[in-house]
Amino acid sequence: xxxxxxxxxxxxxxxxxxxxxxxxxxxxxxxxxxxxxxxxxxxxxxxxxxxxxxxxxxxxxxxxxxxxxxxxxxxxxxxxxxxxxxxxxxxxxxxxxxxxxxxxxxxxxxxxxxxxxxxxxxxxxxxxxxxxxxxxxxxxxxxxxxxxxxxxxxxxxxxxxxxxxxxxxxxxxxxxxxxxxxxxxxxxxxxxxxxxxxxxxxxxxxxxxxxxxxxxxxxxxxxxxxxxxxxxxxxxxxxxxxxxxxxxxxxxxxxxxxxxxx
Numbered sequence: 001x002x003x004x005x006x007x008x009x010x011x012x013x014x015x016x017x018x019x020x021x022x023x024x025x026x027x028x029x030x031x032x033x034x035x036x037x038x039x040x041x042x043x044x045x046x047x048x049x050x051x052x053x054x055x056x057x058x059x060x061x062x063x064x065x066x067x068x069x070x071x072x073x074x075x076x077x078x079x080x081x082x083x084x085x086x087x088x089x090x091x092x093x094x095x096x097x098x099x100x101x102x103x104x105x106x107x108x109x110x111x112x113x114x115x116x117x118x119x120x121x122x123x124x125x126x127x128x129x130x131x132x133x134x135x136x137x138x139x140x141x142x143x144x145x146x147x148x149x150x151x152x153x154x155x156x157x158x159x160x161x162x163x164x165x166x167x168x169x170x171x172x173x174x175x176x177x178x179x180x181x182x183x184x185x186x187x188x189x190x191x192x193x194x195x196x197x198x199x200x201x202x203x204x205x206x207x208x209x210x211x212x213x214x215x216x217x218x219x220x221x222x223x224x225x226x227x228x229x230x231x232x233x234x235x236x237x238x239x240x241x242x243x244x245x246x247x248x249x250x251x252x253x254x255x256x257x258x259x260x261x262x
Contacts, residue, residue, distance in 0.1 A: 024142040025100045030154040030228045031253055033061035033070065037229060038248040040193065044241045053078040053088060055244075059151075062095070064104055069095040072147050086113045094147035101152050106145035106172075121145065121172065130172050140170045140177060149180075154228040158184055158200050167202075180204070182220075190221045192232050193245040195262040198224040199231055226254035 036058045042049035055076040062071045076090040090112065095105040106121040121132040123143065130139045144152055149171050156167060161184040168181040185201040199221040218235035222228045229252065233244040249256075 025102075026152060026155050028070075028098065028101055028151075028155055030226060031059060031070075031151060032251065033059055034251040035059045035253070036248075036250040037246060039230070039244050040247045042243040042245070044243065049243055051079065052082050054247075055090075057150075061098070064095045067104065068098045069104060070098055070151070071095055072151060074147055088112050092147050094145050094151075096148045096151060101148065101155065102142065103145045103148035106147065108146070119174070123172075130175075132175055134175055137172075137175055137177075139172055142170065143177070144169050144171050146171065146173055150230075153182070154222070156228075158187075158202075185219075187224055188221075189260065190232055192221075194231075194247055196260040197221070197231050198258040198260065200224050200228070223256065223258040225256065225258040227252045227256065227258075229256075 036056065039055045039057075040051055041053040041055070043052040044050075053076065055074060057072065057074045060071045060073075062069055064071075072094045074090075074092040076088060078086065078088040088111070090110040091107075092109075093105075093107040094103050096103050102125055103123055105123070106119075108117060108119045108121075110117045119133045121130050123130050123139065123145075125141075125143075128139050128141065128143075130137050130143070149169055152169070153167075161167065163184060163186050165184045166181040167184060168179065171178050171180055182202045182204045185203055187198070187200055190197055190199040190201070200223075201219060201221050203219055218233065220230065221232045222230050229246060229249065230244075231246050233242075235242055
């Protein structure tokens with residue numbers, strides 16, 4: 001379930017080939033305060049995909065220490081019919097500078113099958129440090145958290161890239177810095193539970209773990225319009241596979257022009 005909140009990016013310990021500084025201080029042109037996007041998670045053990053849970057991302061405009069920030073929240077949960085098997089109640093929050101899209105604060109509060117994690121992180125981009133519930137750690141310039149990275153990635157101009165190009169980020173998670181990237185694949189159409197879209201396809205490089213096999217086996221499609229809304233995620237997991245589809249939205253910044261038909 002947690003990978004919904006990592007819909008663009010997952011952890012990898014390989015340094016990408018394109019300079020990190022190319023995207024330092026990118027401006028927001030894709031989303032606005034008041035936006036809400038809902039995703040449904042489908043689990044496949046055989047030929048049938050069954051709805052197992054949902055994640056809702058919301059964005060509000062707030063003040064943090066006198067600064068204008070986007071307060072983005074990602075809430076993920078399994079449906080009640082799946083709670084007996086593996087109950088998930090996850091909440092991720094990021095307070096993102098409206099000008100630079102750098103995070104000032106990140107809160108991770110998850111409960112996955114009884115396994116609980118809480119971490120509250122404050123970023124100092126002048127000193128390049130992150131102070132979490134567990135201590136203070138050195139960071140890199142333009143560091144992102146899980147949620148800010150998603151909204152940061154929505155502002156990438158994919159027209160600048162060729163199929164196969166890698167696009168890097170540095171991300172702070174679990175008190176560590178991960179050098180991560182997504183590989184741009186192509187523009188194509190994708191059929192989702194919501195409808196058929198013109199889309200931008202890319203693949204994050206995943207680190208092998210308890211859920212993912214590792215490698216570039218996850219595929220992500222975002223809308224090929226000004227909003228760059230995540231539309232679909234496909235990925236094999238340790239047992240079966242998972243599909244995530246955007247099923248509802250509110251208050252997008254631009255008309256949903258990539259939608260071909262519902």
